[in-house]
Amino acid sequence: MAGFGEPGATPVEAAGLRVGVVAARWHGDLTDHMTERAVEAARACNAADVVVARVAGSVELPVVAQALARRCDVVVALGVVVRGATAHFDYVCRSVTDGLTRVALDTGKPVAHGVLTVDSIEQARDRAGFPDSAEDKGWSATIAALEAALAIRTADRPVSGPVGFAR
Template identity: 50%
Template sequence: MSSIGTATTDVTQLDVSGLKIAVVAASWHEQVMDGLLGGAKRALEQVGLLDTSTVVRVAGAFELPVVSQSLAQTHDGVVALGVVIRGGTPHFDYVCSAACDGLGRIALDTGKSIGFGVLTCDDEQQALDRAGLAESQEDKGYDVAAATLQTAVTLRELSQHG
């Protein structure tokens, strides 16, 4: 029985040599997005890919799929980062659905690692708690970048053993 891929988030143990990674990050909610983007960059820096990675900013979470799709054509993995905070209208539901469905479809259609880093929160505090800021409880930007790297490595291993 062969063992391909691991359930680790220790990115320093991954063989990421030769991988080309992109990060696409929404601009809406600057404080949260700066935290998410910072976390993703920390993960890429830990494995020596930050300087060779592509970082693109888009308006909001709705724009993540189309830009991620374009980046997936030339990259092994795309870390998609955004935040949508529930308001008093159905806008939240539409944007979250479009981002989730679009990014999932891109992963399946391209066979590339597409990291889903869209925070879907009921309020601003939930987003801040997950943004990877000094006062945050979680660092979802880092976590999603780590998962994207791990999946890209696993996909590469599968293609070599196929």
């Protein structure tokens, strides 16, 4: 588990922002809890609204994330992909990562990659935000997306005065 180096997931002030959460139903006991934690994080940040959508598996996350990005300021994608004995794991992980990245870049909206890519269910449980878990990906992915949206707002503000090395 790579939990070291995490910047922390302290709530940010996100009043007025709309959050879309899309979660896979595969490994539903984990993704249901991650979804609850994502919604709790959005509420802790005073987000204006939270829209939740469910899909069958992680491969379906990007297309629904794209639809949510048309209506929401940020999107949080949640899923669990467990390595098996075939190359399926690699194909699913690549498809999901490439798809979510494309949605973010094409829409200019933060899309949090809260898809657990693990070797075992135990590893997934340890990242799913249960009281005995080491990490809380639903919570931290939501905070990260909201923080990115706020950074985009700052970056989009008109600049007054010199920029860079100008005098």
